[in-house]
Amino acid sequence: MTFTPVSKIEPALRNALPRAAFRELSAAYLEEPRGRYHGAGGLVLAPTDVGEVSRAMRLAAEARVAVVPYGGGTGLVGGQVAEHGAPLILSLERMTAIREVLPGENAMIVEAGAILADVQAAAQEAGRLFPLSLASEGSARIGGLLATNAGGINTLRYGNARDQVLGLEAVLPDGTVWNGLTRLRKNNMGYDLRHLLIGAEGTLGIITAAALKLQPRPAAEGAAFFVVPSPQAALDLLSVAQARVGGGVQAFELIGRMGLDFLSETMPEVRQPFGEKPDWMVLVDLGLPAGQEADAALEAIFAEALEAALVSDGVIAQSEGQRAEFWALRESIPEANRRIGSVSSHDISVPLGAIPDFILRGGEAVAAIGEFRINCFGHVGDGNLHYNVFPMPGRNRADHENERPAIKRAVHDLVHEMGGSVSAEHGIGRLKVEDLERYGDPGKLAAMRAIKTALDPGGIMNPGAVLRAI
């Protein structure tokens, strides 16, 4: 099915929208961070309010022009780039207002183009916490973060992006505005359109603003690296920590020897926490209410875990600066990975209890294909691992082009067999459409297609993302 090129409605768009809304089609709108997808062309429109979005959508729908919503451009599955045709690229970059911060209600209202770091800062200024946090927070925009239901490092405590949302304002594929910007905690007025748009990756409409939940700021925070003998010990350590501080465990990140080796190799300036690199370590981050000391809690957790042989060494951050340094190590791993150059990377999750077995069996499955290095790290407290496969030293990713499909298939088959997800936090985009078809539940897929057709009969919203364009 082909779409009308946006040039056909450009005159009508120019009539309906102010000149400033039209942006130059710079390269940024046609690229994505991993360089796998390249846009062919299009017209970039950056409206300033929901009315302008609605007018543009209505014209696109009437003429059957494809519409690609564009947030911060940081998505890792190609959801922001249409490879074919000349779509209307609808950028939220000029809708960046933080409309209201309501600390007394633990809520704030922001426009979809607001950058995550700015949202976090506005919450902090009001003495509150907006807990969504991830590597690209300096450029990712709220609309895209919600459209992809982003995860990140605090999911263990606060949930995914969708769990931070009270209400939405959005434009549906026919241009209809949904005014759902409520900040109510309890509201059972019909189907939950909010959660349907969140995670739909711009295929069912465009989120233009959101009412977000805020959290109390923890009174005391602290972090530690603990050396664990195995992934199973890491999980047992998590139970020990949660038993002691309840929801106070904010993040619980697994880091393997390979990740530390990659850091030494490509970023030697990153300080290693232990003289001898451990096979496995975890970064434990706590946030506690008034009256509790993070250091004392981390020491108590370490002591209890040592007794149970769940840890063998550890270092507790002695200052906020050191805590930031610990986090910087964790956040440097993706960059080190990029410098090494992965053959295949996988954003997967498995049930918590299955993690140790998955790591074991994943290694075997990859070894059956060839000799590779595996860097397995990530948000182990959520069962979400970044499971990345690299060439051996002296070789590079180009040498293994032919093996990539087999590796991906072996890892994904194993994840699926173990009840996991082959898209834990990055979404489907264009990269994983076939994976969704292969591993998704057929009943759910049929329902998804029916919903897509019902809300977007012309199939204009981000065609080719999530579901195959028809």
Place this chain on the structure above:
Amino acid sequence: MTFTPVSKIEPALRNALPRAAFRELSAAYLEEPRGRYHGAGGLVLAPTDVGEVSRAMRLAAEARVAVVPYGGGTGLVGGQVAEHGAPLILSLERMTAIREVLPGENAMIVEAGAILADVQAAAQEAGRLFPLSLASEGSARIGGLLATNAGGINTLRYGNARDQVLGLEAVLPDGTVWNGLTRLRKNNMGYDLRHLLIGAEGTLGIITAAALKLQPRPAAEGAAFFVVPSPQAALDLLSVAQARVGGGVQAFELIGRMGLDFLSETMPEVRQPFGEKPDWMVLVDLGLPAGQEADAALEAIFAEALEAALVSDGVIAQSEGQRAEFWALRESIPEANRRIGSVSSHDISVPLGAIPDFILRGGEAVAAIGEFRINCFGHVGDGNLHYNVFPMPGRNRADHENERPAIKRAVHDLVHEMGGSVSAEHGIGRLKVEDLERYGDPGKLAAMRAIKTALDPGGIMNPGAVLRAI
């Protein structure tokens, strides 16, 4: 539009399903707690697994027989009773298994017919907490609680029913089974069908099982009644409490003088906490991690609030028994209300900051219609008030039949004007279909109708609930 009577497919159903699945059409299936809706007839089927539900749904869909899902029968908006026709009443009462409790993963898998109190008990036995809690927990079933996205007393801390769910198994209106019983914390494999079925009140499919989140049990719990000078002071007190114990405030319930008077009048056996009845008081309930004392925290909150003139008197429960007694008072208020007999009751929510103004203006709006008594109480921490209007002493509800629509309209108009919801936690059912049409966002309603038609083209799923039957 009329449906085929279930009698037409009874032979086929008897062929397809075991004899034990067929239940007597007893009065319970045709009634609801407030006696407003009465079913006309039907055939009751109680399957034991998802395959049986699917077979029955398929036969109903093919013949266009209406299907009414039936859980515990405790819903307060008539969602469980079809007033017309002879539907297939699909009861989950025989699917009560608690399939798995996984404390290490903070998860459990239960069938839709499991009673909430049994689910809570199974979690407790595993050293965990399933936090959903409400007055009807001894008979409400998980399937119905999820279908209506139930609220209850712990929403402030743990969210609504939908927030307790990791995955679902469900049968869609054409009989298709959706196997979505994942217990993953991060999973972005396409549209969120889970949240669409939750809160759809059985109009888009039948939930047959759920993977539920568990929480760590608080190490210390405690409760207190605090006398506050005004609803605004109650809100300020909530901020004081949250600043001190973070998420440790589990419940925060407002009780007014009228509620206490109704208790004295109809249930004098309930002990009043204060010698002189206060105009307003709150029940504060805390759950804290290890190392914190609930009594000490409540005392500190009281001291700080006293300094700020937010409280004038208070009593802290000295034992678990006394805490239970405090809660029994709170939970007796709905029963006292029943004994008095309300003219009109409203399950509403407004933004937190709007509560004091709403209580003031609501009183004025009702007084403009006539002389009434108002009992306004409820989950003030969530902005969710039960705002119930009663006759003056010596009169009864029957005297005011004619005024009911005007009262309802005045209260709902005000709630809507203030950005609130006229169905906070009970849902739409059959009672509030017109309210949804009047107050719901038109864009959202159009999307809801499109989704309903897409997933249930014959309109057989719980017709007349949520959306007007077509």
